[in-house]
Amino acid sequence: MTAERAEASVAKVLSDTGERPWRSSDLHGGDEYSATYEDLTHALGDFLDRLAEARPDTELIESMTESLAGWARELGPLAVRERDRVFGRRTDLASRGQTMSPTIELAEISDDSASGTVYFGSYFLGGNGAVHGGAIPLMFDEILGRLANASGRPPQRTAYLHTDYRSITPVGRTLGVRAWLCSEDGRKRILRATIHDGETLCAEAEGLFVALKPGQP
Numbered sequence: 001m002t003a004e005r006a007e008a009s010v011a012k013v014l015s016d017t018g019e020r021p022w023r024s025s026d027l028h029g030g031d032e033y034s035a036t037y038e039d040l041t042h043a044l045g046d047f048l049d050r051l052a053e054a055r056p057d058t059e060l061i062e063s064m065t066e067s068l069a070g071w072a073r074e075l076g077p078l079a080v081r082e083r084d085r086v087f088g089r090r091t092d093l094a095s096r097g098q099t100m101s102p103t104i105e106l107a108e109i110s111d112d113s114a115s116g117t118v119y120f121g122s123y124f125l126g127g128n129g130a131v132h133g134g135a136i137p138l139m140f141d142e143i144l145g146r147l148a149n150a151s152g153r154p155p156q157r158t159a160y161l162h163t164d165y166r167s168i169t170p171v172g173r174t175l176g177v178r179a180w181l182c183s184e185d186g187r188k189r190i191l192r193a194t195i196h197d198g199e200t201l202c203a204e205a206e207g208l209f210v211a212l213k214p215g216q217p
């Protein structure tokens with residue numbers, strides 16, 4: 001698959017979520033807004049990684065605290081309803097416009113499978129070079145949730161998510177990630193996913209996703 005086609009199918013699958021599709025006309029600027037917001041999420045992710053790695057002196061801590069408080073003051077009055085927000089709702093972006101889970105770069109996508117890479121920066125460190133055990137199911141829920149909700153399927157929620165940690169998942173390395181649909185039975189879908197470091201299986205997960213009934217929150 002060419003890079004261009006991969007990008008187009010990523011955009012298609014990520015925007016095909018069964019939820020009200022995000023439209024660039026919802027916000028001023030369209031593609032330019034999209035690219036600018038993606039840059040913001042990358043800058044924020046990078047900041048969190050650098051913060052996790054650094055041992056700043058008191059002066060820098062105070063200065064950063066004041067800067068962050070200033071941004072919070074500026075953003076406070078700009079709060080909008082959930083459906084009008086940008087953070088975590090940009091299904092056309094690889095990051096989904098959020099930093100809660102690491103960005104998953106998908107290279108191959110079909111209606112029932114997806115594969116690509118994920119990179120856990122230092123922000124996601126649990127200890128001794130290993131990713132935090134809570135960040136791994138978070139990432140699995142992200143990729144399985146995207147796949148479950150893709151290809152015109154009705155909105156789905158995670159009913160269970162079982163994770164097996166097979167070996168440590170290293171921080172600071174580009175890892176392989178794969179997700180696929182295993183079975184469908186009425187409203188229920190079972191999906192599985194893996195994270196690999198080269199040939200080593202780091203973790204694997206199985207999730208049950210249940211399609212919501214009309215009006216179900």
Ligand SMILES: CCCCCCCC/C=C\CCCCCCCC(=O)SCCNC(=O)CCNC(=O)[C@H](O)C(C)(C)COP(=O)(O)OP(=O)(O)OC[C@H]1O[C@@H](n2cnc3c(N)ncnc32)[C@H](O)[C@@H]1OP(=O)(O)O
Nearest residue numbers: 017019091141142145146149155156157158159160188210
């Ligand atoms: C709106 C969806 C999101 C859309 C997003 C679009 C934009 C972004 C796009 C893409 C990004 C994706 C990245 C993020 C994705 C994250 C997804 C999440 O993390 S969702 C949050 C965590 N999950 C919850 O909060 C669920 C809480 N639980 C519930 O709401 C209900 O329990 C629910 C919907 C799961 C099922 O409840 P019932 O009342 O509708 O249905 P009943 O009858 O209980 O279950 C249906 C069938 O499923 C089985 N079932 C249900 N739970 C089970 C379980 N834990 N284990 C085994 N079976 C279970 C039951 O036994 C039943 O099976 P039988 O039909 O009888 O064969």
